[in-house]
Amino acid sequence: MFKQLPAEKLRADRLVMGLRFDLLSLFTTLALLSTTTTVLSDVILSRVDRRIDLTSQIARVTSTLKVENAGPGPVSEILITFPEVQANDLAYLMAALNEGKGKYHYLRLWAKGIV
Secondary structure (H helix, E strand, C coil): CCCCCCHHHHHHHHHHHHHHHHHHHHHHHHHHHHHCCCCCCCEEEEEEEEEEECCCCCCEEEEEEEEEECCCCCCCCCCCCCCHHHHHCCCCCCEEEEEECCEEEEECCCCCCCC
């Protein structure tokens, strides 16, 4: 009823399938690595403050991060992540660059979805 394949043919087929899977895994890993940016360890959070205002029906949480670049070169972007529970209820997000003497330069933000 069924035609049996020789054991050598089965081994060869498994080897080819395994090689295809290994190559696919390698290309997928390389593609993911090439799309990620390098992480700079010279960027540090020197101060983190969180204030929670419960004086009204709406709870307002304000987090202030002081980010410093201890490295020699400029920083083009900073990625801040939020847990999904917080990200779903996030109403307002703002970033500002402190230029000293109470002057702030407000920055444009880009929100990315869950990856």
